[in-house]
Amino acid sequence: MIRAILLDIDGTLTNSQKVITPKTAEALKKAQAMGVRLVIASGRADQGLYQYADVLDMPSHHGIFVCYNGAKVMDCQTKEVYFHQPMSIEEGKAVLEHMKKFEVSPIIAKDEYMYTNDVYAGMIHKNIGSDEIFNVIQYESRGNFFILCEKRDLAAFADFPIEKILTAGEPEYLRDHWQEMGAPFRDTLSCMFTAPFYYEFTAKNVDKAKAIDTAFTKLGYTADEMIAFGDAENDISMLEYAGIGVAMGNATEAVKAIADEITLSNDEDGIAESLYKHIEGLR
Numbered sequence: 001m002i003r004a005i006l007l008d009i010d011g012t013l014t015n016s017q018k019v020i021t022p023k024t025a026e027a028l029k030k031a032q033a034m035g036v037r038l039v040i041a042s043g044r045a046d047q048g049l050y051q052y053a054d055v056l057d058m059p060s061h062h063g064i065f066v067c068y069n070g071a072k073v074m075d076c077q078t079k080e081v082y083f084h085q086p087m088s089i090e091e092g093k094a095v096l097e098h099m100k101k102f103e104v105s106p107i108i109a110k111d112e113y114m115y116t117n118d119v120y121a122g123m124i125h126k127n128i129g130s131d132e133i134f135n136v137i138q139y140e141s142r143g144n145f146f147i148l149c150e151k152r153d154l155a156a157f158a159d160f161p162i163e164k165i166l167t168a169g170e171p172e173y174l175r176d177h178w179q180e181m182g183a184p185f186r187d188t189l190s191c192m193f194t195a196p197f198y199y200e201f202t203a204k205n206v207d208k209a210k211a212i213d214t215a216f217t218k219l220g221y222t223a224d225e226m227i228a229f230g231d232a233e234n235d236i237s238m239l240e241y242a243g244i245g246v247a248m249g250n251a252t253e254a255v256k257a258i259a260d261e262i263t264l265s266n267d268e269d270g271i272a273e274s275l276y277k278h279i280e281g282l283r
Helices: 009-013 022-033 050-055 089-101 136-143 171-185 208-219 233-241 253-258 270-278
Strands: 004-007 037-041 064-067 072-075 081-084 105-110 113-116 123-125 133-135 147-150 165-168 189-195 198-203 226-230 244-247
Touching: 004 009, 004 022, 004 208, 009 226, 022 037, 022 270, 037 208, 064 208, 072 208, 081 208, 089 105, 089 165, 089 171, 105 136, 113 136, 123 171, 133 136, 136 147, 136 165, 171 189, 171 198, 189 233, 208 233, 226 233, 226 270, 233 244, 233 253, 244 253, 244 270
Parallel strands: 004 037, 004 226, 037 064, 113 147, 226 244
Antiparallel strands: 064 072, 072 081, 105 113, 105 165, 123 133, 165 198, 189 198
């Protein structure tokens, strides 16, 4: 019996226009009304998740946020925190100091602010070989409702634990330099791509699966009572952990390879179609 639905956002819960379609929203709200817990698991900060949770009425049903790719888990209704594992101050400073060697924009957050070196240095391509250019600083700050702030030396400024250090850059540049960027921290931090233009750092062993397991064990749920949906590398641990791991039709080949099943794409209501099969009476 499914008691929890775990959802990535971009490329999964939302379609290509970055919205939750009516069919998917209806299926998820009906599942929630039947007693199933909804979980949004994302790299975003918690304040960036409410815009999606509100569409699904999660704040009225004790929906769960897994933020910063697993560094923090909280009840979006009561704001009770079930799990929190940021990097230490020393680890954060070391990463930010190392990033000075590379042509990337480091991004960190604290409270309502997002900090970076240059708020005007955000124009990059979305994919290798793509002609599409977008403002990644605007995308990240507006998507999480952050107020932007510049700091010339982030390493000197960051005297607080950091949930996530995001580095944004040209996809081709990151492809060529990610190993060098992550090399000093391979044994002490979690380092991964979360998009072709994002390479990020979190505390050691922090991922969506560990966060979900830690929080939901306390809440009385087991992995075999969960179904998870995702499309990208940072969703793999969650899909492998859940009793049913579902790759979207638009997912990367690596995600499809580990999934228990593949559903339709995020533009074809893949979540709803899969849930109709697994939750009796939902359609």
